Amino acid sequence: MECVFGFVGNGFAVVAADTSAVHSILVHKSNEDKIMVLDSHKLIAASGESGDRVQFTEYIQKNVALYQFRNGIPLTTAAAANFTRGELATALRKVHPLAILVAPSLRFCVWFVGLLVSGFPFHMFLNEIPVKFLFKSLLIFVAAMLDAQCTYWSLRFLDLANLVLKFLIRLPMHIFLLANPYFVNILLAGYDKETGPSLYYIDYIATLHKVDKGAFGYGSYFSLSMMDRHYHSGMTVEEAIDLVDKCIMEIRSRLVVAPPNFVIKIVDKDGAREYAWRESVKDAAVASA
Amino acid sequence: MVKPAKGTTTLAFIFKEGVMVAADSRASMGGYISSQSVKKIIEINPYMLGTMAGGAADCQFWHRNLGIKCRLHELANKRRISVTGASKLLANILYSYRGMGLSVGTMIAGWDETGPGLYYVDNEGGRLKGMRFSVGSGSPYAYGVLDNGYRYDMSVEEAAELARRAIYHATFRDGASGGVASVYYVGPNGWKKLSGDDVGELHYRYYPVMPSTVEQEMVEVTGA
Numbered sequence: 001m002e003c004v005f006g007f008v009g010n011g012f013a014v015v016a017a018d019t020s021a022v023h024s025i026l027v028h029k030s031n032e033d034k035i036m037v038l039d040s041h042k043l044i045a046a047s048g049e050s051g052d053r054v055q056f057t058e059y060i061q062k063n064v065a066l067y068q069f070r071n072g073i074p075l076t077t078a079a080a081a082n083f084t085r086g087e088l089a090t091a092l093r094k095v096h097p098l099a100i101l102v103a104p105s106l107r108f109c110v111w112f113v114g115l116l117v118s119g120f121p122f123h124m125f126l127n128e129i130p131v132k133f134l135f136k137s138l139l140i141f142v143a144a145m146l147d148a149q150c151t152y153w154s155l156r157f158l159d160l161a162n163l164v165l166k167f168l169i170r171l172p173m174h175i176f177l178l179a180n181p182y183f184v185n186i187l188l189a190g191y192d193k194e195t196g197p198s199l200y201y202i203d204y205i206a207t208l209h210k211v212d213k214g215a216f217g218y219g220s221y222f223s224l225s226m227m228d229r230h231y232h233s234g235m236t237v238e239e240a241i242d243l244v245d246k247c248i249m250e251i252r253s254r255l256v257v258a259p260p261n262f263v264i265k266i267v268d269k270d271g272a273r274e275y276a277w278r279e280s281v282k283d284a285a286v287a288s289a
Numbered sequence: 290m291v292k293p294a295k296g297t298t299t300l301a302f303i304f305k306e307g308v309m310v311a312a313d314s315r316a317s318m319g320g321y322i323s324s325q326s327v328k329k330i331i332e333i334n335p336y337m338l339g340t341m342a343g344g345a346a347d348c349q350f351w352h353r354n355l356g357i358k359c360r361l362h363e364l365a366n367k368r369r370i371s372v373t374g375a376s377k378l379l380a381n382i383l384y385s386y387r388g389m390g391l392s393v394g395t396m397i398a399g400w401d402e403t404g405p406g407l408y409y410v411d412n413e414g415g416r417l418k419g420m421r422f423s424v425g426s427g428s429p430y431a432y433g434v435l436d437n438g439y440r441y442d443m444s445v446e447e448a449a450e451l452a453r454r455a456i457y458h459a460t461f462r463d464g465a466s467g468g469v470a471s472v473y474y475v476g477p478n479g480w481k482k483l484s485g486d487d488v489g490e491l492h493y494r495y496y497p498v499m500p501s502t503v504e505q506e507m508v509e510v511t512g513a
Contacts, residue, residue, distance in 0.1 A: 021417050026429060028409060030420050051384050051414025180388060 002047035003219025003251055003259060004034070006187050006199055007243070008212050009228055009235040012268035013197040014275070015045040018219070018259035030281055032277075035265045039064055039074055042189045043265050043272045047185035047216050048204060052114075054184045062086050077190030083201035083210060084186060089206035092181045162287035179206070185216040191267050222254055223247040237266070241275070248278055259260050290383050297466030298427030299329055299340040300435060300455055301396045303420045305442045307476040308398040308405045311452035313427070313460050313488070314468035325468035333361055336479040337375060337399035340390065342424045343392035343412065344382055351393060355379050372406030373398040376416055384414025394424040400401045400475050427459030427466035434458045445474055449483050455496065 006015030021029040034055045035045040044060065046053045063083065068074045075083070126132045186202040201207070201214040213227045226247045235243070244264055252258045260281040265274050299312040315322060329341040339355070343349035355448040358378050360372040370378075375395040383393060393412040400406070409417045409424065409426035421439060423431040443451070449472050455484040456470040482485040 021415075023411075026432070028422060029417050032417065049413060049415075050411070050417075051380070051387055054416065055414055057382050090380075 002034070002217045003215075003223070003242075003248060003255075003262075004045045004047045004185070004217060005186055005215035005223040005227070006045060006189055007200050007218065007231055007235075007240070008189075008197050008233075009237065009240045011197060012240070012266055013043075013191065013193075013199050014237075014240050014264065015043055015187055015189050015199075016073075016248065016262050016264045017045045017047065018217075019261045019263050020259040020276075021050060024034075030261050031279075033263055035263060036061060037265075037272050038080065038188070038190075039068065040141060040271050041074070041267055042077060042080060043189045045187040045189070046181075046184050052182045055084040056087075056184050057186075063096065068206060071217070076192050076195070077188065077198045077200065077209070078192075078195075080190065080264070081188045081202065083209075084188060085202050088182055088202065088204065089182075091179070092206055093179055119140045127247050171204045187214055187216065187271075189267050191269060191272075193269075197268065205270050218255055218257070219247075222250040223266045225248055252280070295343040295392065295394050295425050297342045297425035298423070298431050298450060298459035298463060298466040299342050299396065299425055299458055300421075300423035300428070300431050301398045301447070302422070302435065302439060302452070303405045303407050304440075304448050306445050306448070307400060307474060308338075308407055308451045308473065309366045310340060310343070310398050310450045310473045310480075311456050312340055312471055313456055313466040315460075315466055316472065317465045317496075319486065322467070327468070327473050328471075330471060330473050332480065333375070333397070333399075335493060336369070336475065337372065337397065338473055338475060340396045340398075341390050342394035342425065347412070348395060349461070351382065351391075352395070353380065355397075369401060370406070371403065372397060372408060373401075373402040373418075375399070375408055376406075376408035380410045380414055380416035383410065383412050384489075387412070387414050396422050398475055400477055400479070404487065405425060423455070423459075425459075425466065427463035430462045431455040431459040436457065445483075449474065453484065453486065454495075457488050457491045461492065 001052055002018060004015070004017045008015065017031060017034040019032050019034065021032040022028050034047065034053065035043055038061050044057050046057050060083070063080045064075055064080055126135060181204065183204050185204050187201040188202060189197070191197045199214060201209045201211045210234065214233055215223045215227070227243065230243050230246065241264070248262050248263055260279070262278040263274065264276045264278065265272065293379045295315060296317045297315070301308060301310040310330055314325060314327050314329060316324040316327045327345065331339045331341055331349065333339050333352055333356045337359070339348070339352040355375060355378060359370045359375055362374070368375045379395070379397065383391060383402050391412040393411050397410060398406070407419060407422065409419065409422045410459050421422060421435060438454070442466065452472050460466040460470065467488055469485050470488050470491065472483045474481050
């Protein structure tokens with residue numbers, strides 16, 4: 001639903017994102033800017049849960065600014081990307097300090113119940129000794145697996161739909177794993193004097209890749225193939241904007257929950273700035289009754 | 290499954306003269322209407338209002354807490370807090386409790402030095418700045434009426450009537466909304482309650498019963 005995509009051109013990087021703020025079937029706002037200017041030569045385009053998106057990107061922005069104040073020079077794009085990824089990775093596994101008392105006891109209960117079940121002498125109903133032994137060892141194995149499975153399956157189910165995410169994943173993760181991850185996907189575009197333009201693909205489970213082109217959301221199904229087909233390294237700004245428009249057209253015509261408006265931002269040697277808006281629905285300027 | 294939408298209808302919009310805030314007053318527990326007279330517009334301070342959608346206790350407590358923080362800000366900085374600041378305070382608090390089951394879908398409406406301000410804040414920590422919002426299970430119905438009748442340059446009476454009408458239409462179609470449609474206005478001198486009309490009475494005011502001619506009458510059959 002939240003479409004973010006971008007790619008690298010000749011001495012610049014361009015990112016585009018949709019601008020609708022949605023809650024289940026309602027569009028609360030269709031001019032929400034999701035591409036934050038991180039500093040003079042970096043852009044961070046984020047998609048994901050509304051609270052996480054704003055809070056996490058602001059946190060990254062303030063920390064990047066702090067580095068510049070402390071050290072007198074700005075971070076490189078690669079450093080900023082690795083910092084962002086590090087924060088996502090930490091949040092994925094870190095223990096919530098307040099819940100440290102509650103969660104272990106819950107986990108302990110699960111483990112204890114498992115142990116009780118396996119400790120129950122089911123095997124007394126069996127008469128043959130070898131079968132009895134095998135059965136008993138099987139039960140102990142089950143108890144050990146229960147604990148490991150809680151962890152494994154909670155993480156496996158991270159890929160389910162966003163709505164189920166909140167109540168069948170975040171809550172159990174919160175209770176059983178004590179993890180409070182940020183559900184945000186990020187494309188970080190930047191320009192460095194030494195290395196030129198670069199684009200980093202950062203997933204919500206802290207994947208990091210330096211890429212030439214990347215996309216997130218349902219829109220990625222359409223924009224990735226469009227970019228694969230028409231992208232070549234060293235595109236001019238005109239060619240790049242043309243490709244971005246092609247992708248937007250494709251998303252608008254083929255995606256069932258297509259967002260109406262997009263914002264395009266560009267970063268090159270002159271800095272990070274807004275390039276254009278592509279609006280098909282104007283917000284708050286509704287035709288009078 | 291998908292968590293059911295917060296059972297209420299609240300709306301707020303910015304127009305030329307200020308901010309108009311309106312809400313219904315029904316509290317429902319599943320299919321049972323537990324109250325028809327809940328105050329869903331919470332007075333944070335004399336120039337800022339908050340609306341309640343979701344958990345009543347959560348909204349009341351955190352708005353009260355926000356009021357305390359705003360007052361402390363005033364005392365510490367010798368000037369009133371802006372609507373931007375107040376909504377950010379609330380959003381940060383709610384964000385720190387995310388995943389723990391708070392249910393809050395609120396709008397912070399107020400008038401500060403920069404003019405009228407309206408922010409939507411929810412329990413996930415999301416915060417949106419806008420001109421028109423509606424929150425709750427009846428919000429899609431209210432949005433329809435609100436979007437269609439909205440003009441930036443309305444008078445206070447016209448805006449109040451639009452807000453009242455939108456709440457009425459939402460309570461008509463949504464079972465979890467009803468009771469009394471209260472309308473508040475936030476202007477440069479603070480907020481003022483404009484009206485509180487029972488939606489049942491509003492129905493007959495908008496759609497009065499017309500005496501209609503009888504098409505067919507039941508007549509006694511004579512004989513066999």
